Amino acid sequence: MKRTQQLGLLLFLSALTLFTASVFTGNFTFTQQEFDSFVEEKGYKSELFVEELEKALVTDENINIFEFSKRVRNAVAINNQYYNELIAKYNAEKNWAKKGAQYQYKINGKPHSISFQIAKKSGSGFTKEHPGLSWWLTFGLGIFGALLYILPSSVLLGKPGIKNNHIYRDSATNRGFIAWLVLVYLVVFYLVLYFKADYVVNWTFILDPISASLNGGPASQWFVYGFLYCSVMLTMGVRMYIKYRHNKYQMIRTTSVLFFQIVFAFLIPEIMTSLNLPGYDFKNVFPLDYDFFFEWNLKRLTESGGIGLFILVWGIVLTVIIVPVMVYFFGKRWYCSWVCGCGGLAETLGDPYRQHSDKSLNAWKLERWLIHSVLVFSLGMTVVTLYCYFSGTSSLLGIKSQWIKDTYSFLIGSWFAGVIGTGFYPIFGNRVWCRFGCPLAAYLGLVQRFKSRFRITTNGGQCISCGNCSTYCEQGIDVRAYAQKGENIVRASCVGCGICSAVCPRGVLKLENGPEAGRINPTEILLGNNVDLMQLVNKKVK
Amino acid sequence: MEHIVIIGNGISGVTAARHIRKNTTKKITIVSSEHPYFFSRTALMYVYMGHLKFSQTQPYEKGFWNKNNINLKEGHVTAVAPATKTLTFKDNSTLTYDTLIIATGSKPNKFGWPGQDLKGVLGMYHKQDLEQLEQLAPNPKQCKRAVIVGGGLIGIELAEMLRSRNIPVTFLVRETSFWNGVLPAQESEMLNKHIAAHHIDLRLASNLKEIKSDENGCVTSIVIEETGEEIACNVVGLTAGVTPNIDFLEGSGIETKKGVLVNRFLATNVEDVYAIGDCAEQQEAIGLRRNIEAVWYTGRMMGETVAQTICGNLTQYSPGHWFNSAKFLDIEYQTYGWVFSERHKKPYEAYFQWQHPKKNCCITISYHKDSMTFLGINTFGIRMRHEKFDQWLTEKQSIHYVLKHLKSANFDPEFYDIYEHEIVAKFNAEHQTKIKIAHKSWKRIFSKKLQSH
Numbered sequence: 001m002k003r004t005q006q007l008g009l010l011l012f013l014s015a016l017t018l019f020t021a022s023v024f025t026g027n028f029t030f031t032q033q034e035f036d037s038f039v040e041e042k043g044y045k046s047e048l049f050v051e052e053l054e055k056a057l058v059t060d061e062n063i064n065i066f067e068f069s070k071r072v073r074n075a076v077a078i079n080n081q082y083y084n085e086l087i088a089k090y091n092a093e094k095n096w097a098k099k100g101a102q103y104q105y106k107i108n109g110k111p112h113s114i115s116f117q118i119a120k121k122s123g124s125g126f127t128k129e130h131p132g133l134s135w136w137l138t139f140g141l142g143i144f145g146a147l148l149y150i151l152p153s154s155v156l157l158g159k160p161g162i163k164n165n166h167i168y169r170d171s172a173t174n175r176g177f178i179a180w181l182v183l184v185y186l187v188v189f190y191l192v193l194y195f196k197a198d199y200v201v202n203w204t205f206i207l208d209p210i211s212a213s214l215n216g217g218p219a220s221q222w223f224v225y226g227f228l229y230c231s232v233m234l235t236m237g238v239r240m241y242i243k244y245r246h247n248k249y250q251m252i253r254t255t256s257v258l259f260f261q262i263v264f265a266f267l268i269p270e271i272m273t274s275l276n277l278p279g280y281d282f283k284n285v286f287p288l289d290y291d292f293f294f295e296w297n298l299k300r301l302t303e304s305g306g307i308g309l310f311i312l313v314w315g316i317v318l319t320v321i322i323v324p325v326m327v328y329f330f331g332k333r334w335y336c337s338w339v340c341g342c343g344g345l346a347e348t349l350g351d352p353y354r355q356h357s358d359k360s361l362n363a364w365k366l367e368r369w370l371i372h373s374v375l376v377f378s379l380g381m382t383v384v385t386l387y388c389y390f391s392g393t394s395s396l397l398g399i400k401s402q403w404i405k406d407t408y409s410f411l412i413g414s415w416f417a418g419v420i421g422t423g424f425y426p427i428f429g430n431r432v433w434c435r436f437g438c439p440l441a442a443y444l445g446l447v448q449r450f451k452s453r454f455r456i457t458t459n460g461g462q463c464i465s466c467g468n469c470s471t472y473c474e475q476g477i478d479v480r481a482y483a484q485k486g487e488n489i490v491r492a493s494c495v496g497c498g499i500c501s502a503v504c505p506r507g508v509l510k511l512e513n514g515p516e517a518g519r520i521n522p523t524e525i526l527l528g529n530n531v532d533l534m535q536l537v538n539k540k541v542k
Numbered sequence: 543m544e545h546i547v548i549i550g551n552g553i554s555g556v557t558a559a560r561h562i563r564k565n566t567t568k569k570i571t572i573v574s575s576e577h578p579y580f581f582s583r584t585a586l587m588y589v590y591m592g593h594l595k596f597s598q599t600q601p602y603e604k605g606f607w608n609k610n611n612i613n614l615k616e617g618h619v620t621a622v623a624p625a626t627k628t629l630t631f632k633d634n635s636t637l638t639y640d641t642l643i644i645a646t647g648s649k650p651n652k653f654g655w656p657g658q659d660l661k662g663v664l665g666m667y668h669k670q671d672l673e674q675l676e677q678l679a680p681n682p683k684q685c686k687r688a689v690i691v692g693g694g695l696i697g698i699e700l701a702e703m704l705r706s707r708n709i710p711v712t713f714l715v716r717e718t719s720f721w722n723g724v725l726p727a728q729e730s731e732m733l734n735k736h737i738a739a740h741h742i743d744l745r746l747a748s749n750l751k752e753i754k755s756d757e758n759g760c761v762t763s764i765v766i767e768e769t770g771e772e773i774a775c776n777v778v779g780l781t782a783g784v785t786p787n788i789d790f791l792e793g794s795g796i797e798t799k800k801g802v803l804v805n806r807f808l809a810t811n812v813e814d815v816y817a818i819g820d821c822a823e824q825q826e827a828i829g830l831r832r833n834i835e836a837v838w839y840t841g842r843m844m845g846e847t848v849a850q851t852i853c854g855n856l857t858q859y860s861p862g863h864w865f866n867s868a869k870f871l872d873i874e875y876q877t878y879g880w881v882f883s884e885r886h887k888k889p890y891e892a893y894f895q896w897q898h899p900k901k902n903c904c905i906t907i908s909y910h911k912d913s914m915t916f917l918g919i920n921t922f923g924i925r926m927r928h929e930k931f932d933q934w935l936t937e938k939q940s941i942h943y944v945l946k947h948l949k950s951a952n953f954d955p956e957f958y959d960i961y962e963h964e965i966v967a968k969f970n971a972e973h974q975t976k977i978k979i980a981h982k983s984w985k986r987i988f989s990k991k992l993q994s995h
Binding site: 158159160161162164165166167168169170246247248249252360361457459460461462464465466467468470471480481484498501502503505506507510511512514515517518 | 553582584585588589591592593594595598599600601603706739740838839842843865867868869871872874876925926927928929932953954955956957958959984987988
């Protein structure tokens with residue numbers, strides 16, 4: 001069994017190495033013929049740019065993606081500099097007609113995105129020519145290796161039950177060397193994905209055939225991310241099934257997050273795209289889905305006929321009615337730990353790291369400031385965007401619509417949710433984004449705290465203050481502080497993952513939806529002491 | 543200002559301090575030689591097993607004590623002089639008090655076994671025991687086998703700890719079946735099997751004769767009394783119960799028996815000296831409870847009570863209905879009310895029992911033979927709602943009523959399989975009754991609570 005696990009780990013690491021190494025493979029030059037047809041297809045107006053590109057890319061030498069990217073960005077820079085100077089010159093001469101004519105020659109877009117698009121055309125090499133084999137050597141081998149590592153634990157962990165042995169004795173789960181390596185890998189992955197996607201264009205070649213069969217087009221970096229996300233969740237979902245096989249709540253919940261991620265977040269949008277409909281994740285709720293009210297999305301939806309209109313109405317109804325009503329009945333868990341994709345990754349890939357959330361009072365304070373600030377930020381951004389959309393202006397109260405959207409996307413969408421939110425799993429725990437950053441979680445939290453039937457009931461006097469509940473709370477709630485006082489846990493941040501209840505050795509905690517009366521129950525004296533004393537103290541409190 | 547000194551920073555002492563602070567501004571000092579900060583003793587096992595870091599066993603942040611103006615003093619009290627209200631410490635320094643609360647807890651029992659003080663012999667009670675275990679038994683290479691003597695809750699926890707590091711364990715239990723002085727046979731036998739399934743070498747009806755050592759005084763083996771069998775081992779865990787930790791009171795004039803003798807107000811024979819928690823011994827038993835109760839929550843309740851008295855609100859210690867819980871490896875156990883083992887069964891007590899054919903789930907309900915009054919319940923693998931059973935015990939409900947409303951008392955996580963129908967069907971078959979199980983009702987579950995609000 002141990003041997004099988006070691007083999008699995010070896011295979012997984014080999015696959016990860018091949019996957020990473022594939023980035024450095026391939027050749028990204030054009031032959032003259034390819035280049036000519038590419039330029040014709042693109043219809044660049046700037047001859048200077050075409051000239052520069054040709055100089056850079058039509059060559060006999062082999063260039064990898066990094067050299068390629070540098071050359072393309074250089075060509076863009078040379079071209080744009082040239083025309084910017086011309087524009088400045090005509091501007092000085094007040095030659096408005098000529099100035100205006102120069103803009104069409106500039107190459108617009110982020111340099112790495114331009115590089116990505118061209119690389120997608122010019123790339124050749126192993127992953128492009130053998131996507132099937134490449135898939136098996138990376139995704140296939142990785143999943144197989146991971147499963148070889150995970151499956152034996154159904155025996156090695158011993159009988160069903162809570163098996164948290166050695167979590168704090170293992171480098172990978174106790175912020176040791178391995179944890180930091182994982183952090184570095186994840187952070188670099190997200191940085192490249194968000195800001196330098198052209199570097200990993202080879203990964204998209206691996207998934208081109210799958211993408212084509214699903215949506216009819218080649219794979220983008222987002223397709224790679226989506227596919228990888230689902231693969232990771234499924235594989236680590238198997239780990240959850242084994243680890244919590246005695247706990248039906250966890251089994252069903254894991255099935256639910258896997259279903260919503262794979263079907264709703266991945267398959268349905270892809271299939272919609274293949275049908276020429278706007279690809280849409282029907283469970284992605286504004287304001288987590290922060291670009292729902294962006295001009296491009298509103299435009300896309302209003303131009304897509306009935307289905308577009310349906311999505312528009314659905315999105316609004318989801319945020320305004322369905323979400324709060326569901327939170328009233330079930331708590332925010334129905335979304336955060338049953339449906340949400342971010343939550344889904346946190347509950348599968350992130351489960352080994354849940355103990356790292358900070359339980360201090362200071363962290364709680366930070367949480368409340370930060371998450372509500374992000375909520376205000378997202379709402380403010382949306383107000384500006386909608387105002388500009390309907391009024392046709394480009395700013396509100398001096399806040400430029402484009403600027404605030406870009407800032408939000410960069411700071412919150414990319415850095416907070418991705419790089420920090422997931423990249424820092426091994427050190428700060430698996431719910432950094434959900435706890436400190438997610439504006440939807442902030443909104444659901446307010447509903448859960450003030451108007452909901454959900455609570456974690458504590459079981460009278462059985463608590464022995466051991467601290468397992470607090471330690472394994474991914475949201476950093478000091479569960480024990482409530483449990484040892486016999487006080488129900490009613491906290492805005494609780495996502496209802498149910499692990500506190502699972503790890504409790506004394507059966508003290510139960511997640512449940514019940515009447516609102518008595519839901520919040522500060523108690524002075526716990527159950528156990530006789531009634532007279534309780535009444536006495538209660539009288540005093542009143 | 544009145545100075546209240548509490549010896550011992552376990553659950554009893556700390557609860558007393560917290561509740562005194564809630565009601566007064568008196569000066570409070572907590573003395574401990576074990577660790578500067580309060581931690582959960584019952585969680586020490588999880589530190590060894592790697593579930594928790596030691597810091598996570600501490601329920602309060604370090605700033606808590608300052609914020610609440612509770613002084614923490616590290617030191618080992620060696621003598622108490624009530625005449626001068628002075629404590630003397632190991633380093634001969636002294637501390638005076640106006641009111642003293644003794645909350646020094648327990649220490650592991652040693653029954654004069656030959657070799658009981660050798661290197662490699664330890665209890666599993668103090669933080670120091672944990673540190674020693676980490677040193678002596680870090681892995682199966684250094685500790686080829688451990689022998690645990692005494693089949694109670696600490697014994698099985700120590701076995702679970704050692705097994706988490708793959709250290710072979712032999713478990714000597716005096717009784718003919720695990721914990722059958724407390725548990726009915728059905729449950730005790732289920733645990734015997736469960737212990738064996740965890741690859742623990744369980745030796746029932748086995749007593750320790752002696753512990754042998756090498757020339758350096760390190761443990762090398764033990765000998766079993768009954769069979770004379772010698773078992774090679776590197777570590778011996780003594781877990782045959784605990785006894786009050788009160789040696790330092792000798793000669794103080796504070797009356798002791800096994801523990802510090804206290805009245806119902808937790809006061810000792812000496813004015814302004816109280817004793818609470820494991821180390822306190824009631825002069826007369828309260829209900830069916832023992833005079834000394836080494837249980838987490840009774841310590842907590844005594845702390846709550848003594849705080850009232852010290853703050854001028856004279857309050858009797860009146861523990862309510864008995865309850866407890868534990869976890870035996872993977873099986874959770876809860877009990878509410880009194881269920882005695884066959885050995886200690888009251889003459890009026892009858893059992894109704896149910897056991898799942900495959901899973902580690904079973905219950906025993908004790909009821910009064912004649913009146914059919916519900917007396918108590920043991921559950922294994924099923925969680926129950928404390929508040930409901932406490933209420934039903936107070937209301938002296940019948941076993942029929944309890945069974946009928948069992949669904950409302952279930953405390954298992956959502957979606958768990960429930961067995962109320964099987965349980966009630968079995969009772970109906972055995973007693974020719976027609977109890978129809980009632981639906982889970984929020985109204986019933988929260989009835990008591992709603993009234994008080």
